[in-house]
Amino acid sequence: MKKILKWTIIGTFLAVIAVGGFGLWILFGSKTSNPNNYKTIGEIPEPWGYERISGDDVAYTNYLRSLPLKERGAKVQLYTGGNARFQSLNYAVVDMPLLSNAEQCADVCMRLRAEYLYITGQYGRIRFQNVNGKTLSYGGGGSRKSFERYLRNLYGVASTFSLSREMKTRRLADMQPGDVFVYPARYGQKYGHAVMVIDVAINRRGRKAFLLAEGNTPAREIHVMRNFENPFRSPWFMLDEDADNLILSVFHYKATNLKHF
Secondary structure, eight states: OHHHHHHHHHHHHHHHHHHHHHHHHHHTGGGSSSTTOOSBGGGSOOOTTEEEOOOSSHHHHHHHHTOBBOOTTOOOBBTTSSBOSOGGGEEEEBOOOOSOTTOOHHHHHHHHHHHHHHHTTOGGGOEEEOTTSOEEEOOOTTOHHHHHHHHHHHHTTOOHHHHHHHSEEOOGGGOOTTOEEEEOOOTTOSOOEEEEEEEEEEETTSOEEEEEEEOOSSOBOOEEEOOOSOTTTTTOEEOOTTOSEEEETTEEEEGGGEEEO
């Protein structure tokens, strides 16, 4: 009887420590960006049993994984200065200065795609549609000044509406790095939203996990999104290929909202 009581007390004590540790992690760890001070997206370890995929466009995948991260504890800054609200949504801040106060969610997705095409010299492929359906092509060659001016002009005439319309729908099962979850403003909503699939990993059973990056309104630094569903797995999201609706952080998407360039 004494042994049973002894082990019951020990078990209770360990349980309290575990719960307390979890509570402390939620209270402090989950509010710290880039807690392990990773240098790039690619250094964020994939979930146990998963391996990163190469993607259909290996160079694009590698570019996204090479995106630099700000140091541990960095806060998402607004373009106009100061800290953005809801810092708990941020797992890590991408170290890339914004170009204007109009660089918001859809603009961030277009920018990351455009930056890859620019640094690889694929200038002729840098083109996006405006809200009227007109294609705006970049024609400034290797001039960084011309490239940034093109993007700033694009931000003023493109949106989640134009981005959703010009991109092609991708099946969830075929998700690739560089894909975008995007929906335009719906009835009763003033804004749509867009987030980029910044990396993808897969396990032996073929199940995928993915990282997301976003900008937001008002314009703020690009950041890797935190997954609140399971904080010990954060920031990876587990893909349910049969889902009709997905809750990604605090945003709701339909399966048909996954798009690709």
